Structures are given as structure tokens and as C-alpha cells.
Amino acid sequence: MDYILKMDGIDKSFSGVKVLDNVSFHLKKGQVHALVGGNGAGKSTLMKILTGVYTRDAGTIEVDGKPVNFSGYRDASNAGIRMIYQELSLIPTLTVAENIFLNQEKKKGNLFLDDRTMVASAQNLLSTFGINISPTAVVNTLGVGYCQLVEIAKALAKEAKVLVMDEPTASLSESEVVVLFDIVQRLKKNGVSIVYISHRMNEILKIADEVTVLRDGKNVITAPSSELTVQSIVNYMMGDKGQKVFGWQKRDYQGSGEILLEVDNLTINNWIKDLSFQVKKGEVLGLAGLMGSGRTEIVESLFGIRKYQKGRILIDGKEVRINNVQKAIDAGLALVPEDRRRQGLILMHSVKQNVTLPLLKDLKRKVFINDRKANLVTRESIEDLQIKTDGINKITQLLSGGNQQKIVIAKWLRRKPKLLLLDEPTAGIDIGAKGEIISIIREFADQGNSVILISSEIAELYAICDRIIVLKKGQITAEFHREDIESEEVIQHAIQE
Numbered sequence: 001m002d003y004i005l006k007m008d009g010i011d012k013s014f015s016g017v018k019v020l021d022n023v024s025f026h027l028k029k030g031q032v033h034a035l036v037g038g039n040g041a042g043k044s045t046l047m048k049i050l051t052g053v054y055t056r057d058a059g060t061i062e063v064d065g066k067p068v069n070f071s072g073y074r075d076a077s078n079a080g081i082r083m084i085y086q087e088l089s090l091i092p093t094l095t096v097a098e099n100i101f102l103n104q105e106k107k108k109g110n111l112f113l114d115d116r117t118m119v120a121s122a123q124n125l126l127s128t129f130g131i132n133i134s135p136t137a138v139v140n141t142l143g144v145g146y147c148q149l150v151e152i153a154k155a156l157a158k159e160a161k162v163l164v165m166d167e168p169t170a171s172l173s174e175s176e177v178v179v180l181f182d183i184v185q186r187l188k189k190n191g192v193s194i195v196y197i198s199h200r201m202n203e204i205l206k207i208a209d210e211v212t213v214l215r216d217g218k219n220v221i222t223a224p225s226s227e228l229t230v231q232s233i234v235n236y237m238m239g240d241k242g243q244k245v246f247g248w249q250k251r252d253y254q255g256s257g258e259i260l261l262e263v264d265n266l267t268i269n270n271w272i273k274d275l276s277f278q279v280k281k282g283e284v285l286g287l288a289g290l291m292g293s294g295r296t297e298i299v300e301s302l303f304g305i306r307k308y309q310k311g312r313i314l315i316d317g318k319e320v321r322i323n324n325v326q327k328a329i330d331a332g333l334a335l336v337p338e339d340r341r342r343q344g345l346i347l348m349h350s351v352k353q354n355v356t357l358p359l360l361k362d363l364k365r366k367v368f369i370n371d372r373k374a375n376l377v378t379r380e381s382i383e384d385l386q387i388k389t390d391g392i393n394k395i396t397q398l399l400s401g402g403n404q405q406k407i408v409i410a411k412w413l414r415r416k417p418k419l420l421l422l423d424e425p426t427a428g429i430d431i432g433a434k435g436e437i438i439s440i441i442r443e444f445a446d447q448g449n450s451v452i453l454i455s456s457e458i459a460e461l462y463a464i465c466d467r468i469i470v471l472k473k474g475q476i477t478a479e480f481h482r483e484d485i486e487s488e489e490v491i492q493h494a495i496q497e
Contacts, residue, residue, distance in 0.1 A: 002028065002029050002065075003026050003027065003028055003029070003062075003065075004027055004028065004029045004063065004064055004161055004162060004193045005025070005026065005027040005050075005061075005062070005063055005162055005193065006024075006025075006026050006027075006060075006061070006062040007023070007024060007025045007026070007046070007049075007050065007059065007060075007061050008024045008059055008060050009022050009023075009024065009058060009059035009060065010022070010023045010024070010025075010046060010049060010056050010058070010059035010061075011023075011056065011057040011058035011059055012042075012045055012046075012049060012054065012056055012057050013057055018217060019040075019042050019045050019217050020042045020045055020046060020049075020056075020217045021217045021218050022059075022218070022219075023042065023046060023059075023214065023217065023218065023219055024219060025046060025212055026222075027162065027193050027195060028193065028209075028210075029191060029193055030188050030189075030191050030192070030193060031188070031193055031194070031209045031210065032184060032188065032193075032194045032196050032207055032208045032209050032210075033193075033194070033195055033196065033208065033209065033210045033211070033212065034195075034196045034197070034198065034204045034207075034208035034210070034211045034212070034225070035047070035195055035196070035197050035212050035214070036197070036198070036199075036201075036204065036211060036212070036213050036214070036233060036237060037213055037214035037215055037220075037237055037430075038215070038237050038238065038430045038431065038432050038433075040216070040400070041214040041215055041216065041217065041237070042214045042216075042217040042218075043197055043214055044166070044197075045217075046214070047083060047164050047166070047195065047197070049061075050070075050076065050081060050083075050162075050164070050195075051070070051073055051076045051077075051081055051083045051164065052070030052071065052072045052073045052074070052075050052076040052081075053072075053073055055071075063079055063080070063081070063161070063162070064161065077158070079161070080159065080160050080161030080162060081160075081161065081162045081164070082155040082156075082158075082160040082162070082163050082164065083155070083163075083164040083166065084151050084152055084155045084163070084164065084165050084166060084168060085151075085166050088144075088147050088148070088151055089151065089154075090139045090147055090150060090151065090154075091139065092138075092139050092140035093138065093139070093140060094138070094139060095135065095136050095137060095138055095139070096122060096126075096133055096134065096135045096136070096137050096139060096142075096150050096153075097115075097118045097119045097121075097122035097123075097135040097136065098118070099139055099150060099154060100118075100122045100125065100135075100150065100153055100154045100157050101118050101121070101122070101157060102154070104157065104158065105118065106118050106121065118135075119135045119136060122135035122153070123135045125153050125156065125157060126153055128186075129152070129153065129156070129179075129182075129183045129186065130179050130182055130183070131149045131150075131152075131153060131179065131183075133146055133149065133150065143291065143296075144338055144339045144342075145172045145176050145291050146176075148168065148170075148172055148176075149172075149176065149179070149180070152165075152168065152180070152183065156187075160192055161192065161193065162192075162193050162194075162195065163187065163192055163193070163194050163195070164194075164195040164197070165194060165195065165196050165197065165198075166197045167197060167198055167199065167427075167428045168180055168196075168198070169198065169200060169203060170427040170428035172291075172456070174290055174456055174492075174495065174496075175290045175291060176291060177203065177456075181206070181207055184196075184207055196208055199428070199429060199430045199431060199434070200457065201230040201233050201234065201431070202230060202459065204225065204233070205225050205228065205229075205230065205233075208225045209224065209225060210222060210223065210224055210225060211223060211224075211225050211228055211233065213233065213236040213237055215236070215237060215238075220236045220237075221236050234431055237430075237431060237432075238431065238432060248462065248463055248482070249442065249463075250482075250483070251282075251442065251445065251446060251466065257280060258280065258281045259278050259279070259280055259281075259314075259317070260279055260280060260281045260283075260315065260316060260418060260419060260450045261278065261279040261302075261313070261314070261315060261419055261450060261452075262278050262279075262312075262313075262314040262317075263275060263276055263277050263278070263302075263311070263312075263313060263314075264276055264311055264312040264313075264314065265310070265311045265312070266298075266301065266308055266310075266311035266312070266313070267308060267309045267310045267311055268294070268297055268298070268301050268306065268308045268309065268474070269297070269309070269474075271294070271473055271474045272294045272297055272298065272474030272475075273474065273475075274311070275294075275298070275311070275474065275475070275476070277469060277476065279419065279450045279452060280450065281448050281449070281450055282445055282446070282447075282448045282449065282450065283445065283450055283451070283466050283467065284441065284442075284445050284450075284451040284453055284464055284465045284466050284467075285450070285451065285452050285453065285465065285466070285467050285468075285469065286452075286453050286454075286455065286461040286464070286465035286467070286468040286469065287299075287452060287453070287454045287468075287469055287471060288455075288458070288461055288468055288469070288470045288471070288491055288494070288495055289470060289471035289472060289495060290472070290495060292473070293471040293472055293473065293474070294471050294473070294474035294475075295423075295454045295471055296338055296423055296454065297474075298471075299335060299421040299423055299452060299454065300335075301322075302322065302328065302333060302335075302419075302421060302452075303322070303325060303328045303333055303334075303335040303421060304322045304323060304324045304325040304326070304327050304328040305325060305335075307323060315331050315332060315333075315418070315419075316418075329358070329415065329417075331418075332417050332418035332419060333417060333418070333419045333421060334412035334413075334415060334417035334419070334420050334421065335412075335421040335423070336405075336408050336409055336412065336420070336421065336422045336423065336425050337408075337423055338423040338424045338427070338454075340401075340404055340405055340408050341404070344405075344408040345396055345404060345407065345408060346396070347395075347396050347397035348395060348396075348397060349395070349396060350392065350393045350394060350395060350396065351378060351382070351387070351389050351391075351392050351393070351394050351396055351399070351407060352374060352375065352378040352392040352393060354396050354407050354408075354411060355377065355378045355381050355407060355410050355411045355414065356369075356374045356377060356378060356411070356414075357411055358411050358412065358414070358415055359374075359377065359411075359414055359415065363377070375392060377414060378392045379392060381407075381410035381411075381413070381414060382410075384410070384413075385406045385409065385410050385413075385436075385440060386406070386436060387399075387403050387406045387407060387410065388400070388403050389403065400429075400430075400433070401428045401429045401430075401433075402429035402430060402432070402433025402434075402436070402437070403433070405425060405426070405429055405433070405437065406433075406436070406437070406440075409425070409437070409440060413440075413444070417449070418449055418450065419449065419450045419451070419452065420441075420444060420449065420450070420451045420452075421451075421452050422441070422451060422452065422453045422454065423454045424454060424455060424456065425437055425441075425453070425455070426438075426455070426457070426460060427456075434460075438460075438463065438464055441453070441464055442464065453465060458488045458491050458492055458495075459488060461491065462482075462485065462488050462491065465482055466481070466482050467479065467480065467481050467482065468480045468482070468485070468491060470491070470494045470495055472495075472497075477494065477497070478494040478497075480494075
């Protein structure tokens with residue numbers, strides 16, 4: 001099979017620190033080649049060199065058998081190299097069609113935008129790949145998962161030879177992952193070659209033809225996916241630290257069996273009605289379901305972001321009327337939202353500013369913030385959650401996804417909540433960081449606190465939760481105690497029924 005892309009002997013250093021060391025990566029025509037590794041392994045740097053964002057220090061790149069030297073992203077794009085970044089690049093106030101054709105707008109007579117043609121072309125593109133989104137919808141009205149599908153459509157608006165997908169399923173539901181995989185298979189049939197970056201090992205083995213593992217900026221192995229397992233990939237990624245991250249650890253959470261949270265006949269909208277469930281002290285309750293099942297709406301209502309129409313919320317047996325976020329915080333609740341970058345962090349602020357944001361009232365000394373105390377709180381959070389940063393004043397945007405997520409968790413843990421609401425807490429982070437966050441969740445629950453966990457990864461629910469509720473169209477359709485679940489397939493079947 002011919003190679004569409006050859007990268008050989010690639011070196012790259014920043015400030016004297018070598019981040020890529022003699023790395024090679026070969027991609028065959030019509031192939032899906034997974035590129036995996038932990039944070040700092042060099043995946044993003046290698047792909048940014050391919051797409052012209054960075055220049056290489058040494059090595060060669062060939063596209064379709066011809067040497068190339070891209071001086072910028074536009075050069076790479078003109079050569080048919082496209083990249084879908086994990087961080088969404090859409091403009092929220094524009095429509096889907098306007099985003100898809102951004103910087104390549106269709107015009108009437110080179111003067112006026114041809115909106116009708118762009119909408120029709122966008123609809124055709126979306127329909128071709130089975131993406132059920134209106135081209136006239138404004139992006140800020142869409143969920144994160146739908147935005148990711150629009151990003152994919154945007155990348156495919158111009159013909160591509162090589163498509164780099166960086167964590168494409170991080171924000172997708174199980175049903176949307178099926179749509180994505182169908183898109184990938186169609187692209188392969190059309191001769192498009194795909195570099196697939198993901199921290200989800202199971203999906204890599206499903207979709208990839210070959211896998212390359214990087215560790216500490218060096219090649220570890222390239223092999224057909226059929227010769228690998230989840231555990232072998234994890235071992236290659238983590239070296240001597242390789243371990244079964246998603247192993248079930250039975251916890252004695254029952255204690256007195258006291259109920260911390262009781263939701264009684266809660267009606268949120270016209271399809272989430274008369275919902276009732278309980279969460280015990282020390283329990284990790286999982287909410288499973290497809291996108292649109294009501295998972296996010298439920299935790300947003302509990303946290304006061306979304307108003308509920310009727311019903312009761314009881315904390316420690318006492319009814320609490322939660323009609324805003326402050327009421328939820330005062331009641332001992334904390335929310336780690338689905339989209340950490342848009343909803344959980346101020347990316348251009350420092351680690352210290354983000355960690356202390358919910359604590360400003362407590363850190364006040366008269367009219368000013370007690371800076372010494374704020375510094376201490378931040379350093380303690382960095383140490384407790386093992387946040388990898390070179391200082392408390394580091395800009396949050398410059399940290400890895402896993403460390404950004406730890407900051408979101410850290411800022412709420414400092415308030416000592418009773419109930420932690422987690423919406424896709426490990427989306428888009430590597431195996432090592434996932435393991436650390438899973439440990440944080442377990443430790444928090446072991447202290448007698450409660451957790452409601454939303455995750456699209458069945459393996460994650462299977463590993464952490466003491467009990468799992470399955471939701472469909474706002475209603476509870478099944479409930480499982482972890483010790484009674486024989487396999488992940490049981491949960492998957494209940495979700496798909």
C-alpha cells in the first residue's frame with residue numbers, strides 16, 4: 001500500500017528541552033492510524049509540525065511522495081492536510097453554515113455573501129455524513145457534542161488527503177460516536193487517510209488499522225491494532241507504571257445508610273417529569289444514557305443553573321429550594337461541568353486565580369484578598385491533586401487537559417462540598433490523568449461524601465460507581481448495583497434498549 005505521509009527523524013526542542021527525538025510516523029493511503037501517548041508524549045507537537053503550526057528542528061516530511069516544508073497552516077491546508085483540534089474553533093454567534101464556510105465563503109459576484117448557497121451546501125455536507133444538525137442553527141445553541149460534529153464538517157468542506165482528528169469523541173455520546181465512526185469509514189472508502197488521536201483505548205482498537213505509541217518524545221512501537229490490547233497499549237504508554245486503570249475496587253460506602261440527597265418527583269421540562277432518586281452518603285451514583293437522555297439537565301437543575309418546574313430536592317432530609325447557583329453552593333453542592341474550557345475555567349487567568357475563584361469571600365481581608373492565604377490554598381491544591389504546573393501563576397490555558405480538569409475539581413474541593421456533580425470529568429485526558437481523577441473521586445467518597453457521575457465511557461462507570469441509573473428521554477429505565485453487574489455489556493444493552 002502506498003504511503004500518503006512519511007515523517008522521518010523529526011526533532012523539536014523548546015527552550016532547550018527536547019520534546020521530539022528522532023520520531024518517525026508513516027501513514028498509508030485510506031488508513032486510520034492511531035497516535036497515542038500520555039500528556040507530554042509529543043503527539044500534539046508532531047501534528048502541529050505536520051500542519052505547519054510549528055517548524056521542525058530536523059527530519060523530513062513527504063506528502064504523496066514529495067518532500068514538503070510548510071511555513072504555516074495555510075500551506076498545509078492547501079496540500080490537503082486538515083486538523084480537527086480538541087479545542088473547538090467555532091465562532092459561537094455564527095450559524096453552522098457560516099462556521100463551516102468561514103474564510104471560504106461563497107459569494108455573489110465576489111461582493112455579497114451567498115447565504116442560500118452556503119446553507120444548501122452545508123446541508124448537503126451534513127446529510128452526506130449523517131450529521132443531523134440544521135445548517136441555520138446558531139452554534140451557541142448547540143451542545144458540545146454537536147459542536148464537535150460541526151468541526152468535523154468544517155474540516156471536510158474542502159477536499160482533504162490527510163485528516164488529523166484530535167480527541168474527536170471526547171464530547172460525543174455513544175450514538176454520536178457511531179455517527180463519527182460511520183464518517184471515518186466513508187472517508188476511508190474515498191481514499192482519505194486519518195491520523196486518530198484519542199485517550200480511549202477501546203475505540204482505538206475498534207477504528208484504527210495501525211497504532212503508534214509515543215512516550216517522552218520518542219517512538220515506542222508501531223503495530224497493527226489487531227496485535228494489541230488495551231492493557232498492552234497502556235503498558236507501552238506508561239512503561240513501568242503500566243497498570244489496569246479501570247479496575248473495580250469495591251468500597252464499603254454504606255456506613256449508616258443515611259440519605260444525603262433525595263430528588264422527589266422533579267419536573268425540569270416537558271420531557272423530564274416526575275423524576276425521583278436518592279444518593280446515600282459515601283455513594284458514587286452513575287448516570288448512564290445517550291445524549292438527550294437528560295443527564296446534564298438533571299445535574300444542572302441540582303446546581304441551580306437550570307430551573308426546575310416542580311418537585312422537591314432534599315439535602316440531609318431537609319428540603320432546599322435551589323433556584324440559583326449560590327443556593328446550590330450553600331447547600332453543599334459543587335459541579336464540574338461537561339465543557340471545562342467554556343464552563344469550568346477562565347483560561348487566560350492563572351492557576352491561582354482559577355483555584356481561588358469560589359473562595360474569594362473567605363479569602364477577603366477587609367476589602368482586599370489575603371494574598372498569602374490565597375497562595376497557600378493554591379499550593380495545597382496543587383500538591384493534593386498532583387497538578388503539574390511550574391508555578392501558581394502559570395496561565396491555565398498552557399496546561400494539559402488533565403491538569404486543567406484537576407484545577408476545576410480542586411477549586412470545588414476547597415469548599416468541602418457534600419455532593420460532587422461530575423459531568424464527563426475525564427473527557428479528553430490521558431490514561432494517567434484519568435487514573436488520578438478516578439482516585440480523587442474514590443477518596444472524596446471514602447470520606448463520607450457523595451458523587452453523581454455522568455460518563456459516556458461505560459468502562460468508567462463500571463470502574464467507579466456503586467450504583468448506576470440508566471436514563472432515556474428523561475426517565476429512569478433501569479437501575480443496577482455494581483456488585484450485581486456481570487459485564488459492561490449489561491449497561492450498554494440497557495442504554496441502547
